[in-house]
Amino acid sequence: xxxxxxxxxxxxxxxxxxxxxxxxxxxxxxxxxxxxxxxxxxxxxxxxxxxxxxxxxxxxxxxxxxxxxxxxxxxxxxxxxxxxxxxxxxxxxxxxxxxxxxxxxxxxxxxxxxxxxxxxxxxxxxxxxxxxxxxxxxxxxxxxxxxxxxxxxxxxxxxxxxxxxxxxxxxxxxxxxxxxxxxxxxxxxxxxxxxxxxxxxxxxxxxxxxxxxxxxxxxxxxxxxxxxxxxxxxxxxxxxxx
Numbered sequence: 204x205x206x207x208x209x210x211x212x213x214x215x216x217x218x219x220x221x222x223x224x225x226x227x228x229x230x231x232x233x234x235x236x237x238x239x240x241x242x243x244x245x246x247x248x249x250x251x252x253x254x255x256x257x258x259x260x261x262x263x264x265x266x267x268x269x270x271x272x273x274x275x276x277x278x279x280x281x282x283x284x285x286x287x288x289x290x291x292x293x294x295x296x297x298x299x300x301x302x303x304x305x306x307x308x309x310x311x312x313x314x315x316x317x318x319x320x321x322x323x324x325x326x327x328x329x330x331x332x333x334x335x336x337x338x339x340x341x342x343x344x345x346x347x348x349x350x351x352x353x354x355x356x357x358x359x360x361x362x363x364x365x366x367x368x369x370x371x372x373x374x375x376x377x378x379x380x381x382x383x384x385x386x387x388x389x390x391x392x393x394x395x396x397x398x399x400x401x402x403x404x405x406x407x408x409x410x411x412x413x414x415x416x417x418x419x420x421x422x423x424x425x426x427x428x429x430x431x432x433x434x435x436x437x438x439x440x441x442x443x444x445x
Contacts (some may be wrong), residue, residue: 205234209340210425210444222395228403231412236269236440237413238399243357244388244397245331250281252386253329253353257282260323262342263280264332267294269440270355273402274331275304276411283329286322288315288338297438298335315341325382329353335360336368343372344359346379354385358393360433414439423445 206221208214224234228277236242250269255261255365263269266287275298275370278285287298287307295307306322308315317340319327326347337359360367376383391398405411416437418428426441430436 209424218256226436228399229406232236232415232417232440232442233406233413234445235442236415237273238256240275240388241269241440242402243395243398244270244390246402247272247388247394248353248355248386248393249277249329249331251350252384252390253331254282255329258284259328260284260286260325260347261331262286262288262319262323262327262345263331263333264288264338264342265356266298266304267435267438268333269373269437271331271333272298272414272439273411274303276302277405278329279305280405280410280424281303283324284393286327288319288334288342292369294438301394306390309312310338312430316344321343326350331355332357334358340372342371343375346381348379349379350381352376352381352383354383359384405418415442416440417442417444419444 204221204223229238249255255278263271263377265273266275267289269385275285275287275337285304287304289295289298289307290311292309295309298304298307308322323345327342327345328347330342330352331353333356384427415426416423416439420443422445425443432441
């Protein structure tokens with residue numbers, strides 16, 4: 204079973220808010236990633252909010268993370284051109300060589316807008332954003348007519364010491380007749396079984412790959428482990444195993 208209990212070793216529950224883990228589908232850690240909240244966020248965020256169509260270009264930020272890596276793979280499964288934005292050549296190579304992304308852009312290499320134009324020559328039909336800030340601004344400048352921007356998160360802004368940065372290039376939404384929509388995965392709670400069933404089917408068929416970045420330690424290591432998310436120190440789903 205898994206649920207939202209906060210950071211603690213033990214929890215007492217009456218069973219409400221718990222999800223049963225079926226280890227016949229996949230090992231337990233996978234139910235925290237591809238078959239858990241990360242996979243469901245990618246599934247419903249991309250398909251219901253982003254509404255990609257075959258042949259369109261889907262760009263996802265934070266692409267080497269738990270949500271972004273699944274978004275790109277689902278885009279590929281749906282016949283789209285999948286482009287990931289990640290930090291560093293190793294992560295970018297993983298996206299293309301192992302997960303089947305069509306292209307990957309290294310935001311740490313600079314000239315992000317120029318890199319995006321090269322990776323998405325027909326412009327961006329769906330931008331799935333997990334990062335915000337400068338990355339979102341660069342993607343907005345590359346939107347296609349009628350594009351959909353999915354706001355899943357803004358990891359670059361969570362620990363900002365100054366006023367959070369909003370999108371400076373938002374007028375591109377007007378120019379390109381595009382939309383920007385935020386969503387919260389728990390709005391889809393009643394459809395979780397649908398999402399898990401489809402994700403598990405893709406996983407069994409080898410169309411979807413799972414990667415868990417597991418840190419072995421104790422509960423007091425949680426703060427330092429969590430900070431790896433904001434430093435880009437993880438690849439795939441970050442898990443603290445007690």
